[in-house]
Amino acid sequence: MSDAGTIIFDGWRGPLILALPPYLAFGCSLGLLQVAIPSILQRQGLPVESVSLVALLLLPLCLSVFWAPAVDRFALTRWGRRKSWFALAQTMVVASLLVLAFSGPDRLSVLLAAMLCLSVGAATMDVILDGTLAETAAGKTQAIRGGIKVTGMLTGTVLGSLVMIHLIEAAGWVSGFAVAALFSALAALPLVFARIDGEAAEARRVPSVLSFIRRSGNGLRLVLVVVVGLALGIGLSAPRLVMIEQGYALTAIGWIFGTAAPLAGALGAVGGLVLGDRIGLPRAFGASVLLFVLSASSLAWHFAGGGGAALFPAAAIALASFAYAGIYCVVCSLAMGWVATNQSATDYAMVQNGWLLAIVAGSALSGTVLAQTGLLVLPASATVVAAAAVALVLVDASSAARIARSGV
Incomplete structure (x- = not known):
C-alpha cells in the first residue's frame, strides 16, 4: 500500500x-x-x-x-x-x-x-x-x-x-x-516526489530482447505494427510531394504541414484517448483507421482533378494527422498488454522503436512509391493500414485468449 x-x-x-x-x-x-x-x-x-x-x-x-x-x-x-x-x-x-x-x-x-x-x-x-x-x-x-x-x-x-x-x-x-x-x-x-508501488532498488536479471518476440503472438504483432507504421509514413508524406508537384504555394504547404497538421495531431491524440476509454481500443482503432481512409481517398480524388485551392487538401491533411494520432494512441495502448512486468521498458521499446523506424522509412520511401504508382499511393497506403490494423486487432485478441486459457 x-x-x-x-x-x-x-x-x-x-x-x-x-x-x-x-x-x-x-x-x-x-x-x-x-x-x-x-x-x-x-x-x-x-x-x-x-x-x-x-x-x-x-x-x-x-x-x-x-x-x-x-x-x-x-x-x-x-x-x-x-x-x-x-x-x-x-x-x-x-x-x-x-x-x-x-x-x-x-x-x-x-x-x-x-x-x-x-x-x-x-x-x-x-x-x-x-x-x-x-x-x-x-x-x-x-x-x-x-x-x-x-x-x-x-x-x-x-x-x-x-x-x-x-x-x-x-x-x-x-x-x-x-x-x-x-x-x-x-x-x-x-x-x-511520488511513490511508485512495487519499486525496489535491487537489480533484476538481464532482460532479453528475444524473449519479447518469442512470447505468444508478439512476433506477428510487431510485424503488423511495423506494416501499419510504414504505410502511414508513406500516406502522410506523399501529399506534400504531390502538392509541390502540382504547384501549390510553398507558404501554403509550410502552413499546412508545419501548423495545421501538428495541431490536428494533438487534438487527435486527445480524441484517441477519449475514444479508447469510452468505446474500447478495437472500436477506437477502427474509427481512426476509417478517418485515415477517408482522408487519403479524398486527397486522391482532389489531386486527380488537377488540384485547386489549398483549403481542401489542408482540411484532408489535418484529418489524416488527426487519424494518425488516434491510431498511434491505440497502438501504444495495445502494446502495454504485450510486455512482461520484469522487462517492461525493454519490451515496450521494441514496439516503439519499430514504429518510429517504420514511420521514418515510410517517409523516406514515399517519393519512390509515388513515382512508381502515382496517386494510387494514397488509397493503397490507406488500404494497407486498414488491413494491417484489422489483422493486428484479431491477432491481439487471439493471443490474449490463448494466454488466458493457458493461465500464463
Whole structure:
C-alpha cells in the first residue's frame, strides 16, 4: 500500500498527474530537435545540407531498445529503478537545454553535442515512462495510459516547435531555452516526489530482447505494427510531394504541414484517448483507421482533378494527422498488454522503436512509391493500414485468449 498523501500509478488520475507533464516535456524536446533548432540554424545561414544532417541526432529515439535493458535491470540509487533513471535522464535534458541557452547558435560543435545529449536524455526518459506505465497497467487503464503518452508527446511537440520558435524570436535565444529548461525541470517534479508501488532498488536479471518476440503472438504483432507504421509514413508524406508537384504555394504547404497538421495531431491524440476509454481500443482503432481512409481517398480524388485551392487538401491533411494520432494512441495502448512486468521498458521499446523506424522509412520511401504508382499511393497506403490494423486487432485478441486459457 502507498503512504497517505502519495500519488501512485493506479487508475487514471495517477498516470495523468505523474506522466503527462514529463511527456509534454519530452514532446517539447522533440519539437526543438525536429523543427525549432534546425529552422533557426537555417535562417542564420547554415547550409541546407548541414541542417538536414541534424535529423541524425534523432536516432537515439529510434534505438533506445539497446539501453532499455539497463533501465529494467539496474537501480542507480535507493530511489528504485524507475525514479533513479528518470532523475538522471531529466537532469541530462535540463542540463542540455541550459548548455544550448548559454552557448548560443554560433558555436556549432557545442550546439550539436548538446543536441545529442538532449536526444539521448529525452529518449531515456521516454523509455522509463513507457516502462512504468506498461508495468503498472491493468485492464481498462491501458487505453488511458497510451492516450496520455501520445497526447503529451504530440502536444509537447507543438510547444517545442511552433511556440518555441515564436518565443525565441520574441525573447531571444537565451531566454527561450532557459524557459524550456525550467519547463522540463518543473515537469519532472510530480514523479520525482511520488511513490511508485512495487519499486525496489535491487537489480533484476538481464532482460532479453528475444524473449519479447518469442512470447505468444508478439512476433506477428510487431510485424503488423511495423506494416501499419510504414504505410502511414508513406500516406502522410506523399501529399506534400504531390502538392509541390502540382504547384501549390510553398507558404501554403509550410502552413499546412508545419501548423495545421501538428495541431490536428494533438487534438487527435486527445480524441484517441477519449475514444479508447469510452468505446474500447478495437472500436477506437477502427474509427481512426476509417478517418485515415477517408482522408487519403479524398486527397486522391482532389489531386486527380488537377488540384485547386489549398483549403481542401489542408482540411484532408489535418484529418489524416488527426487519424494518425488516434491510431498511434491505440497502438501504444495495445502494446502495454504485450510486455512482461520484469522487462517492461525493454519490451515496450521494441514496439516503439519499430514504429518510429517504420514511420521514418515510410517517409523516406514515399517519393519512390509515388513515382512508381502515382496517386494510387494514397488509397493503397490507406488500404494497407486498414488491413494491417484489422489483422493486428484479431491477432491481439487471439493471443490474449490463448494466454488466458493457458493461465500464463
